[in-house]
Amino acid sequence: MHEIIFEADTPAGRAFDVALIWSVILSVTTVPLESVSSIRGSYGNVLHILEWFFTILFTLEYVLRLLCVQRPTAYATSFFGLVDLLAILPTYFSLLLPGGQYLLNIRILRLLRIFRIFKLTEYLSEARVIRSALLASRRKISVFLFAVMTVVVIIGSAMYVVEGEEHGFSDIPTSIYWAIVTMTTVGYGDISPQTPLGKALASLVMIMGYGLLAVPTGIVSVEISQASRRGVTTRACMECGEDGHDLDAVHCKYCGARL
Numbered sequence: 001m002h003e004i005i006f007e008a009d010t011p012a013g014r015a016f017d018v019a020l021i022w023s024v025i026l027s028v029t030t031v032p033l034e035s036v037s038s039i040r041g042s043y044g045n046v047l048h049i050l051e052w053f054f055t056i057l058f059t060l061e062y063v064l065r066l067l068c069v070q071r072p073t074a075y076a077t078s079f080f081g082l083v084d085l086l087a088i089l090p091t092y093f094s095l096l097l098p099g100g101q102y103l104l105n106i107r108i109l110r111l112l113r114i115f116r117i118f119k120l121t122e123y124l125s126e127a128r129v130i131r132s133a134l135l136a137s138r139r140k141i142s143v144f145l146f147a148v149m150t151v152v153v154i155i156g157s158a159m160y161v162v163e164g165e166e167h168g169f170s171d172i173p174t175s176i177y178w179a180i181v182t183m184t185t186v187g188y189g190d191i192s193p194q195t196p197l198g199k200a201l202a203s204l205v206m207i208m209g210y211g212l213l214a215v216p217t218g219i220v221s222v223e224i225s226q227a228s229r230r231g232v233t234t235r236a237c238m239e240c241g242e243d244g245h246d247l248d249a250v251h252c253k254y255c256g257a258r259l
């Protein structure tokens with residue numbers, strides 16, 4: 001069962017994975033179709049039946065994945081384990097919360113398995129480089145975001161004092177919202193300064209925004225250039241179900257089990 005569900009080296013395993021990919025594609029397609037009122041009016045019952053069919057199918061597959069690994073908790077808390085769980089929960093939640101089934105498009109994350117299924121190990125290697133770079137830069141980006149939030153709070157408070165309620169800056173939270181929108185260069189235009197001092201402050205915020213946007217990009221770029229680019233394999237661990245191990249790996253990097 002582990003060979004069929006987690007590996008793609010055998011004809012049976014490859015057939016299972018290809019069928020899974022097509023099931024994910026079809027199930028994700030039904031969600032946006034159901035949101036169209038004209039289609040929902042004509043084929044609502046059919047789409048509803050398909051939605052429950054795929055949900056029960058993926059529920060059975062999720063249970064089988066837990067049964068064929070020796071550490072089901074490790075797989076359940078892994079990235080793909082959480083994705084598999086989130087792929088089935090929205091339909092059950094829709095029984096309590098109408099409209100919850102529209103969150104089912106999270107199933108598209110399951111298509112990430114296509115890199116393992118078709119042995120695209122070079123993509124797995126690149127994905128690992130990006131993940132390593134993001135993990136290595138998380139502290140720097142956290143400090144950067146804290147600094148940005150401090151700046152927008154100060155600027156928002158200053159703009160509230162400068163412009164006042166009569167120009168749309170009704171309170172400090174609204175002014176902070178304006179500062180975030182302006183600094184990120186989104187510029188919705190729903191609130192804008194009217195006084196000369198306010199416009200001068202807004203111009204300063206806009207100029208700062210261009211410089212601030214480049215900081216996280218530079219941090220991640222440096223970490224990517226420094227990340228290791230060793231090859232990875234598509235073998236899945238029989239203990240926890242994780243893959244993406246080094247080519248010369250003897251033990252799983254996540255749980256320590258022998259591969």
